[in-house]
Amino acid sequence: MSVRASESPQFRAHAWITILAGGVGSRFWPASTPEAPKPLLNLASDRPLLQDTLERAQALAPAERISILAGPHLVGPFSRAIPSLTSASFWVEPAARGTAPVLTWAAWKAVQHDPDAVLVSLHSDHVIDPTAAFVERVNTAIDVAQNEGMLVTIGAVPDRPEIGYGYLQPGEPLPTSPAARRVAAFHEKPDAETAERYLEDGFLWNTGIFIWRASVLLEEVRAHAPEIEPALHHLEAGNEDAFFAEVKPVSIDVAVLERSSRVACLASTFRWDDVGTWDALSRTRPTDAQGNVVAGAGHVVEGHDNIIWSDDERLIVWGLDDVVAVRANGVTVVFPKHRAPELKTLLNALDSDEATR
Amino acid sequence: MSVRASESPQFRAHAWITILAGGVGSRFWPASTPEAPKPLLNLASDRPLLQDTLERAQALAPAERISILAGPHLVGPFSRAIPSLTSASFWVEPAARGTAPVLTWAAWKAVQHDPDAVLVSLHSDHVIDPTAAFVERVNTAIDVAQNEGMLVTIGAVPDRPEIGYGYLQPGEPLPTSPAARRVAAFHEKPDAETAERYLEDGFLWNTGIFIWRASVLLEEVRAHAPEIEPALHHLEAGNEDAFFAEVKPVSIDVAVLERSSRVACLASTFRWDDVGTWDALSRTRPTDAQGNVVAGAGHVVEGHDNIIWSDDERLIVWGLDDVVAVRANGVTVVFPKHRAPELKTLLNALDSDEATR
Numbered sequence: 144m145s146v147r148a149s150e151s152p153q154f155r156a157h158a159w160i161t162i163l164a165g166g167v168g169s170r171f172w173p174a175s176t177p178e179a180p181k182p183l184l185n186l187a188s189d190r191p192l193l194q195d196t197l198e199r200a201q202a203l204a205p206a207e208r209i210s211i212l213a214g215p216h217l218v219g220p221f222s223r224a225i226p227s228l229t230s231a232s233f234w235v236e237p238a239a240r241g242t243a244p245v246l247t248w249a250a251w252k253a254v255q256h257d258p259d260a261v262l263v264s265l266h267s268d269h270v271i272d273p274t275a276a277f278v279e280r281v282n283t284a285i286d287v288a289q290n291e292g293m294l295v296t297i298g299a300v301p302d303r304p305e306i307g308y309g310y311l312q313p314g315e316p317l318p319t320s321p322a323a324r325r326v327a328a329f330h331e332k333p334d335a336e337t338a339e340r341y342l343e344d345g346f347l348w349n350t351g352i353f354i355w356r357a358s359v360l361l362e363e364v365r366a367h368a369p370e371i372e373p374a375l376h377h378l379e380a381g382n383e384d385a386f387f388a389e390v391k392p393v394s395i396d397v398a399v400l401e402r403s404s405r406v407a408c409l410a411s412t413f414r415w416d417d418v419g420t421w422d423a424l425s426r427t428r429p430t431d432a433q434g435n436v437v438a439g440a441g442h443v444v445e446g447h448d449n450i451i452w453s454d455d456e457r458l459i460v461w462g463l464d465d466v467v468a469v470r471a472n473g474v475t476v477v478f479p480k481h482r483a484p485e486l487k488t489l490l491n492a493l494d495s496d497e498a499t500r
Numbered sequence: 501m502s503v504r505a506s507e508s509p510q511f512r513a514h515a516w517i518t519i520l521a522g523g524v525g526s527r528f529w530p531a532s533t534p535e536a537p538k539p540l541l542n543l544a545s546d547r548p549l550l551q552d553t554l555e556r557a558q559a560l561a562p563a564e565r566i567s568i569l570a571g572p573h574l575v576g577p578f579s580r581a582i583p584s585l586t587s588a589s590f591w592v593e594p595a596a597r598g599t600a601p602v603l604t605w606a607a608w609k610a611v612q613h614d615p616d617a618v619l620v621s622l623h624s625d626h627v628i629d630p631t632a633a634f635v636e637r638v639n640t641a642i643d644v645a646q647n648e649g650m651l652v653t654i655g656a657v658p659d660r661p662e663i664g665y666g667y668l669q670p671g672e673p674l675p676t677s678p679a680a681r682r683v684a685a686f687h688e689k690p691d692a693e694t695a696e697r698y699l700e701d702g703f704l705w706n707t708g709i710f711i712w713r714a715s716v717l718l719e720e721v722r723a724h725a726p727e728i729e730p731a732l733h734h735l736e737a738g739n740e741d742a743f744f745a746e747v748k749p750v751s752i753d754v755a756v757l758e759r760s761s762r763v764a765c766l767a768s769t770f771r772w773d774d775v776g777t778w779d780a781l782s783r784t785r786p787t788d789a790q791g792n793v794v795a796g797a798g799h800v801v802e803g804h805d806n807i808i809w810s811d812d813e814r815l816i817v818w819g820l821d822d823v824v825a826v827r828a829n830g831v832t833v834v835f836p837k838h839r840a841p842e843l844k845t846l847l848n849a850l851d852s853d854e855a856t857r
Contacts, residue, residue, distance in 0.1 A: 453832075459832065460833075462836050463835065466820070466834070475810075475814065477816070477820060478818040492801045492818075
């Protein structure tokens with residue numbers, strides 16, 4: 144098969160890509176549903192986030208080394224939305240137990256195929272641009288993971304004092320891979336004042352994009368994660384269900400990264416957004432001259448900086464600014480953009496209104 | 501037939517009721533449609549305005565002397581919405597030519613039945629409360645019309661400097677019917693400053709509710725309305741279509757009331773609203789403790805003084821105040837309440853947006 148150079152990226156040997164697509168989430172209610180979870184929403188363009196993620200993955204490794212990590216209920220919706228997916232595209236999680244169990248399991252599966260596997264763990268619902276910078280940075284991270292035996296995470300360079308993300312505090316550069324630095328500390332989502340200080344101090348956003356030799360992750364799990372280590376023998380015995388049943392639900396940050404001394408970070412050279420809430424669309428989707436994001440059958444007359452999302456019906460905002468208006472799945476909701484991060488309080492209020500009827 | 505006293509109002513002899521239901525209007529878009537024009541909307545309660553109007557009419561005259569004046573296209577929608585209506589409930593307008601031709605035609609029809617007929621002309625889409633005060637006032641007006649041979653109009657007592665209504669300037673009381681006063685002048689919709697002065701000066705809102713002997717109206721049409729007078733012979737010849745074809749479109753105010761010296765007014769003793777625009781629902785529909793009007797499947801969480809109208813689907817406004825949100829007939833529109841009177845500018849903007857696509 145002859146391939147033009149521009150279509151033939153220099154894949155790193157041993158690179159395996161996993162794409163986390165487990166969560167359902169209600170932060171994009173009423174658009175997100177069990178049948179159309181966030182990775183299938185067109186939050187950055189006119190196609191699903193998952194499809195963008197797959198394209199980035201395909202620039203890093205051949206299809207047979209790319210796996211979507213998702214529960215069995217998502218195989219159908221994902222396959223219908225992206226017809227190029229096959230059953231071989233999925234590593235189906237027996238149970239949702241947080242990121243530490245699933246990434247441990249993924250590492251264990253990868254080493255069965257390739258003892259030298261380097262895993263690149265992506266999320267299915269991030270916005271990343273441009274792809275070329277992303278590929279360059281991940282390939283550098285693969286080199287660091289291979290050469291240094293470190294757990295490498297990509298830290299995004301902040302452009303604002305965001306309170307919605309966790310932060311990484313970079314430490315000393317690695318002597319033999321000076322592009323990478325040790326992670327001195329992980330910090331939870333800050334308040335506004337702390338976020339300003341993090342921005343000044345050069346902290347990075349914790350993107351949750353990880354690169355590590357699968358064997359190194361398994362070593363660090365054995366060394367630091369009592370929530371998981373006692374269950375590893377089930378994987379060795381080929382009993383994946385028993386592994387997921389026995390592990391304690393825990394995130395990879397808590398179980399391994401915050402405990403291990405082998406954690407490094409690389410600063411991003413690309414724009415990154417995890418599109419956490421409706422207001423993020425003002426950053427991730429194209430806007431009109433008045434700063435409005437208009438998706439589907441939305442429409443704005445005399446208004447600026449709105450986000451209008453309608454799956455099929457006409458939804459018109461007239462003479463209002465800075466609002467989110469969404470119609471999806473037979474429900475319409477309108478609210479001020481600045482309240483988007485509190486969407487859960489709306490859902491709770493609706494639940495209790497229902498309950499009192 | 502025996503009737504209990506409470507069900508047997510003292511109908512005035514010769515009283516005939518007509519109900520104007522001609523206009524379609526776009527002021528309640530997207531709820532109002534050709535199939536569901538404004539009189540069929542539940543703008544004051546959970547039933548159509550027309551049904552409330554019919555009940556008031558039935559307190560003034562027996563059913564056989566109550567007629568809805570409407571175009572042929574409205575007979576079907578009205579009859580489906582209000583099953584008690586029959587073909588005898590309608591005087592079907594051959595053509596829509598403004599209020600002067602249709603009321604002249606109605607007067608001519610009434611005198612064929614009863615040379616002493618007194619016509620009470622109501623609108624199908626007003627909100628009036630309480631009915632008892634309305635009935636008392638209209639019956640007084642009937643007495644004035646019969647005794648004085650005047651064209652009587654009901655003027656509503658303003659409770660605010662409304663710029664959306666025309667005004668009546670009351671003049672001298674009638675010597676033999678002192679409850680009524682001559683109308684010194686009619687005034688168009690004022691600007692805000694003028695409306696304040698009208699309020700101070702005791703002007704009345706022009707309700708468009710008229711009471712007159714049919715024969716007196718015909719006399720005054722002959723005397724003052726060159727737009728209509730030359731066509732009257734068609735009615736005498738039994739050719740209604742020719743009458744409507746020949747008359748010039750004109751309102752009864754312009755053609756007769758502003759020209760005649762036989763015009764009197766009675767001040768209302770009831771609350772009156774012509775529910776001209778979406779924001780009027782804050783006055784006409786019940787509100788919750790936060791001042792929200794919530795109709796159909798609407799819902800408000802943390803917001804006050806909103807108007808939410810949804811025909812069937814959930815429509816939720818969260819954290820916003822003083823907005824109108826309407827979903828009807830597959831279209832949703834959201835706008836600030838104070839812009840409701842300008843709805844036509846939105847429709848024009850949508851039309852031109854369509855045209856440029």
